[in-house]
Amino acid sequence: MGTGQNQAQRQALGAFGEAAAARYLLDHGMVLVDHNWRCAAGEIDLVLRDGKTLVFCEVKTRRSASFGSPFEAVTPAKAARIRRLGAMWMECHDVHAVEVRLDMVGIICPRLGTPQIDHVPGVG
Secondary structure, eight states: OHHHHHHHHHHHHHHHHHHHHHHHHHHTTOEEEEEEEEETTEEEEEEEEETTEEEEEEEEEESOSTTOOGGGGOOHHHHHHHHHHHHHHHHHTTOOOSEEEEEEEEEEOOSSSOOEEEEEOSOO
8 A cells, every 4th residue: 555655656756857857957967868768778867968968867856864874875876877768768769879977866854854956077
């Protein structure tokens, strides 16, 4: 019974975090190219351009850091998977970017108060 509600709350928090991350990155000069791109191998949260650089961005949103920072969720294996998904995205969209980067946005979104957004370019 509670599991379905918890899943819905996690999905809503994740959607909020991805929208907040996109706004933050757009406010800092990036251009949104795609979001929530899915294929059989997985999903890319955000695809952006930062000047001439194509950026694949993973967004992790948490209510607090009590179980670890959002950045801890991106292991080397997860970063490698996102790089593979990025290559698949470029192939599917016939994009041949010279410069490609993997970024991470971590968001702590307490139930009360302002979300804390941290952007780390060039992870993994």
